[in-house]
Amino acid sequence: MSDVIVAGVGMIPFAKPGASAPYHAMGTEATRLALADAGLGYEKVEQAYVGYVYGDSTCGQRALYHVGMTGIPIVNVNNNCSTGSTALFMARQMIASGALDCVLAVGFEQMKPGALGSVYTDRPSAFEEFDAAADELIDAPGIPLALRYFGGAGLSHMKKYGTPLDAFAKVRAKASRHARNNPLALFRKEVTADDVMNDKVIWPGVMTRLMACPPTCGGAAAVLVSERFADRHGIGKEVRIAAQAMTTDTPSTFKAGDMMQLVGYDMAKEAASRVYESAGVGPGDLDVVELHDCFAHNELITYEALGLCGEGEAGKFINDGDNTYGGRIVTNPSGGLLSKGHPLGATGLAQCYELTRQLRGTAGPTQVDGAKVALQHNLGLGGACVVTLYKRH
Numbered sequence: 001m002s003d004v005i006v007a008g009v010g011m012i013p014f015a016k017p018g019a020s021a022p023y024h025a026m027g028t029e030a031t032r033l034a035l036a037d038a039g040l041g042y043e044k045v046e047q048a049y050v051g052y053v054y055g056d057s058t059c060g061q062r063a064l065y066h067v068g069m070t071g072i073p074i075v076n077v078n079n080n081c082s083t084g085s086t087a088l089f090m091a092r093q094m095i096a097s098g099a100l101d102c103v104l105a106v107g108f109e110q111m112k113p114g115a116l117g118s119v120y121t122d123r124p125s126a127f128e129e130f131d132a133a134a135d136e137l138i139d140a141p142g143i144p145l146a147l148r149y150f151g152g153a154g155l156s157h158m159k160k161y162g163t164p165l166d167a168f169a170k171v172r173a174k175a176s177r178h179a180r181n182n183p184l185a186l187f188r189k190e191v192t193a194d195d196v197m198n199d200k201v202i203w204p205g206v207m208t209r210l211m212a213c214p215p216t217c218g219g220a221a222a223v224l225v226s227e228r229f230a231d232r233h234g235i236g237k238e239v240r241i242a243a244q245a246m247t248t249d250t251p252s253t254f255k256a257g258d259m260m261q262l263v264g265y266d267m268a269k270e271a272a273s274r275v276y277e278s279a280g281v282g283p284g285d286l287d288v289v290e291l292h293d294c295f296a297h298n299e300l301i302t303y304e305a306l307g308l309c310g311e312g313e314a315g316k317f318i319n320d321g322d323n324t325y326g327g328r329i330v331t332n333p334s335g336g337l338l339s340k341g342h343p344l345g346a347t348g349l350a351q352c353y354e355l356t357r358q359l360r361g362t363a364g365p366t367q368v369d370g371a372k373v374a375l376q377h378n379l380g381l382g383g384a385c386v387v388t389l390y391k392r393h
Contacts, residue, residue, distance in 0.1 A: 008038025154297025179335025216341025
């Protein structure tokens with residue numbers, strides 16, 4: 001299989017629930033932006049994968065029919081928080097296999113305020129076994145599901161390695177410094193670690209409100225093409241997907257008796273390992289990373305899962321400034337989910353948008369100087385993890 005070219009990307013500014021356009025309009029606009037960026041008309045697209053979590057079936061068609069009705073296959077994708085990157089994964093496979101030459105991946109989400117919860121309460125939840133395992137490991141009555149999982153993972157790291165609570169506050173403060181320069185981020189106000197520590201406590205000793213990402217509405221898209229298609233249509237080939245891996249849970253998720261494993265630590269570690277091996281690079285070769293910081297706690301443990309630092313060394317990695325400009329690897333130059341927001345279906349493709357612009361050298365005030373190798377990590381509980389390695393040609 002050959003590298004896949006990222007021909008075009010598009011993203012609309014993320015917005016608070018109730019302040020965005022309807023889901024289909026966000027998907028339509030993100031698609032038009034990606035096509036314009038690629039310099040292509042919709043008639044060139046041979047297949048589309050459309051990701052969203054909260055919506056009825058065929059919402060993808062509802063969005064894309066406003067771009068064009070060419071009769072192509074449109075596949076709707078739902079994989080929790082990794083939905084957008086799952087759509088990207090499926091689109092890349094079609095190009096890499098040689099089956100198709102031009103494929104679209106789109107993601108959008110129209111969300112409600114407040115913590116995530118189940119929609120279908122008349123049938124078994126996909127999280128029943130995860131909830132049971134969490135109940136055995138964490139005594140946190142009244143804490144919403146997502147907070148309990150990721151806060152519990154952070155608590156596990158604190159207990160194992162003596163990680164202080166302010167390490168998570170420093171991650172959030174770093175996110176705000178990066179988001180200050182991103183016009184597409186929802187929250188652009190810079191905060192200090194002290195501000196984060198002094199914010200409303202939502203889990204004593206574990207989390208304050210600013211350590212959690214907000215529910216957000218938004219849309220993003222990417223057009224992927226083969227090298228031969230790019231040559232035929234005069235499309236720039238600067239940014240390529242050099243390797244990609246998608247993993248789901250293994251027995252260790254439940255058997256390890258560790259909240260870090262329950263939220264996908266091993267999934268991320270395995271996906272990253274496969275990508276590094278396939279691309280012939282290691283963590284030390286990376287210039288920039290967009291990773292899934294739904295909570296500051298998950299960013300911290302993901303540093304270690306991706307090999308950006310050794311196990312138990314995330315606190316030092318943060319204190320040394322190795323996660324930001326001037327350090328070893330700039331993480332979440334966009335501001336990440338913590339500042340940019342987290343519209344579930346769009347998140348993975350928004351990461352693709354940021355990294356594509358980084359490798360093109362067109363990221364403006366968020367630009368990482370000389371970026372040539374980029375890594376994307378997008379995680380969904382239940383579970384799925386997609387890790388993607390991009391290279392500048």
